[in-house]
Amino acid sequence: MDDVKMSIDRRSFLTAATAIGATLSWSDGASAASAIRWRERRDLYPQGVASGDPDHHSMVLWTRRPFAGDEPRQLTAEVALDPKFRRTIATARAPVAAESDWTCRVLAAGLRPSTVYWYRFTDDEGSGSRIGRTITAPDPSDERAVRFAFVSCQSVNEGAQNALRRMIWEDQRTSADRRLGFVLHLGDFIYEVVEYPDEVQHRYDRTVFDIGRVPDARKVGNFHVPTSLAGYRMVYRAHIDDPDIQDARAWLPFVCIGDNHEFSWQGWQSFIKYDGKKEPAQKLRVAANQAWWEYIPSRVHKSSGPGLERFSPPPVVDAPINSLDADGFGDEQNNRIAVSSMTAYRTLRYGRHVDLIITDFHSYAMEDPTSRPEADALASKDFPLLLPEEALAILDAGSAWTGGDPPDTIAFGSASVPNFRRDEPPITVLGRTQKAWLKQQLASSTATWKIWAATNGTLDVRTDPQNLPAGMGPQWPGKGYATFGGGDFSAALLERGEIYDHVRDARVTGFVTVSGDRHSFWAGYAAKSLPPAAFDPVGVTFITGSISAPGLAEALEHGLKGHPLRGMFVAERPDGTKEPTVNLSLKHGVRTALEYARTGDLEHARLLSNPDLSPHLAFVDMGGHGYSTVTAGPRSIETEFVCVPRPISRSATDDGGPVRYRVSHSARQWAAGEAPTLHQRILEGDPKLSV
Numbered sequence: 001m002d003d004v005k006m007s008i009d010r011r012s013f014l015t016a017a018t019a020i021g022a023t024l025s026w027s028d029g030a031s032a033a034s035a036i037r038w039r040e041r042r043d044l045y046p047q048g049v050a051s052g053d054p055d056h057h058s059m060v061l062w063t064r065r066p067f068a069g070d071e072p073r074q075l076t077a078e079v080a081l082d083p084k085f086r087r088t089i090a091t092a093r094a095p096v097a098a099e100s101d102w103t104c105r106v107l108a109a110g111l112r113p114s115t116v117y118w119y120r121f122t123d124d125e126g127s128g129s130r131i132g133r134t135i136t137a138p139d140p141s142d143e144r145a146v147r148f149a150f151v152s153c154q155s156v157n158e159g160a161q162n163a164l165r166r167m168i169w170e171d172q173r174t175s176a177d178r179r180l181g182f183v184l185h186l187g188d189f190i191y192e193v194v195e196y197p198d199e200v201q202h203r204y205d206r207t208v209f210d211i212g213r214v215p216d217a218r219k220v221g222n223f224h225v226p227t228s229l230a231g232y233r234m235v236y237r238a239h240i241d242d243p244d245i246q247d248a249r250a251w252l253p254f255v256c257i258g259d260n261h262e263f264s265w266q267g268w269q270s271f272i273k274y275d276g277k278k279e280p281a282q283k284l285r286v287a288a289n290q291a292w293w294e295y296i297p298s299r300v301h302k303s304s305g306p307g308l309e310r311f312s313p314p315p316v317v318d319a320p321i322n323s324l325d326a327d328g329f330g331d332e333q334n335n336r337i338a339v340s341s342m343t344a345y346r347t348l349r350y351g352r353h354v355d356l357i358i359t360d361f362h363s364y365a366m367e368d369p370t371s372r373p374e375a376d377a378l379a380s381k382d383f384p385l386l387l388p389e390e391a392l393a394i395l396d397a398g399s400a401w402t403g404g405d406p407p408d409t410i411a412f413g414s415a416s417v418p419n420f421r422r423d424e425p426p427i428t429v430l431g432r433t434q435k436a437w438l439k440q441q442l443a444s445s446t447a448t449w450k451i452w453a454a455t456n457g458t459l460d461v462r463t464d465p466q467n468l469p470a471g472m473g474p475q476w477p478g479k480g481y482a483t484f485g486g487g488d489f490s491a492a493l494l495e496r497g498e499i500y501d502h503v504r505d506a507r508v509t510g511f512v513t514v515s516g517d518r519h520s521f522w523a524g525y526a527a528k529s530l531p532p533a534a535f536d537p538v539g540v541t542f543i544t545g546s547i548s549a550p551g552l553a554e555a556l557e558h559g560l561k562g563h564p565l566r567g568m569f570v571a572e573r574p575d576g577t578k579e580p581t582v583n584l585s586l587k588h589g590v591r592t593a594l595e596y597a598r599t600g601d602l603e604h605a606r607l608l609s610n611p612d613l614s615p616h617l618a619f620v621d622m623g624g625h626g627y628s629t630v631t632a633g634p635r636s637i638e639t640e641f642v643c644v645p646r647p648i649s650r651s652a653t654d655d656g657g658p659v660r661y662r663v664s665h666s667a668r669q670w671a672a673g674e675a676p677t678l679h680q681r682i683l684e685g686d687p688k689l690s691v
Ligand SMILES: [Fe+2]
Pocket: 152, 153, 187, 188, 517, 518, 519, 546, 549
């Protein structure tokens, strides 16, 4: 970097850093051996260290050092070019206080691009944290490929984080040019629904592990959920106490966005919902945002102003939210204040090739219409999990259906179900402001790949019960295909179409979506509609399996016992082996799934595949757990799914245990107006029913 650029960078950085009131750890380029007397005391830093949101010259460093008493203290943070701190390049004093639950953030700056740094914290008695490793982003002009991992859904209560252990193990052994630059965590960093093993020993195949008691908890079924800041803080600590989560955070910088469980399982905006009843929970929304901000090092905006020391929650009350504005947002002042206490959507640039555009799918979203009690009339016990596609489209569009002419009722077989969405705005997940921002980011990006970090999956989840063979029981009451229903972006049909139309109209190339949340691996194409409507993909889409939380395939193994259509979802062999035929129902159709469940002959069953069902899918595994990587280069993008066995208990080996399969999907760059093509390679193992 030349001197002129350096000084501009430095000046503009200082302006920006002053604006956020950050604790600076400015490096002037010189290095020296550390003068700090550091003795590692991991017990005094029980949640270890972490780093977040790197750019090409800075990132946020994090630790937690609880002290007895209420008096604020100071730590010393050090950044070095080597893990022995012989070449320490920056030192800063950083405050810690009970007010932020003794969490501590430091902005380390003036760093070199694409460089590995080591960092640690030491208190005034010389007691030190473990040593963390982090990496700056490449310079925006850097032509080299960018590599990163994307993950989601880590349950320490019901599973083991073997996928993270595997990720670290592989990263430590790969060549320098194959090393990961960061981990994109797409949410469900915590599960706020905590089970206690003295009450529940098992769920599905899982053992319930003791992660402690949630203070001020509310009991919902078997779950204990936080009702206060103390509750969320406890749940974050319990997750980061996991050795594999903690080691992953100490090995790589994390870029995080929350999913639903960072606030509430069935929550949105400032609403929570239990037993089908929604409640205003503005105070809880603020508490959830505060705990996230305290435990996840990031550069997100908070309404209390700049500064990395404290969150300073705005005061709110749990006032009723009785109406929605024209954009589907709860028209109530405390709801606005609570939601805007933290604004997490943001873009991070990685070299020449990647803009990572991160969106928030729960702070501005409307209630999922298929989760409302009125939608129960569109469900049939004869066809578990399924909803007619045409019914979902009417519910999604609300008052905007066919240009403002919604029907009063929705046909469901011989029944006529009231259209309860008739007078409501069309469903938004993004909200007005964030949607405009997303479109602007996509259109203005100069990176080769515009990678949309969309927490929730965008690929349609559908099957073809209209093709059930004769003699399988009652007739499907829908007009055509069935969807597995709402709950993610694939059901926000109008809004998804609007985004994809924008990608096409603004001639955005290199449009790639990465998601989590579904607890399953998916690869496919971004298209706003499927046959019999036009199929016109504008990008490629990948969804990662959960790190550990149970998925639908596992739940189905324990459900639908004796149901005539069980073979559509799970095949059970005489020896007790269970196989996820739900994958076949989604990719090939019900005839393939049922035939395979009956015979076990996959080749023959695939001959019954319905070619119109899933042109949007290259791969689906509803039973997969693991992590995924992206390699984004000048001419192509590649995603690798690394699937591990069902993570019921922690692997006894340092490698995190075996790999079930490793599958690659790659696409060469395509021109505006062209359709992308995915190329699939099975690198290891056998994904069997997934292709
Ligand atoms: Fe999840």
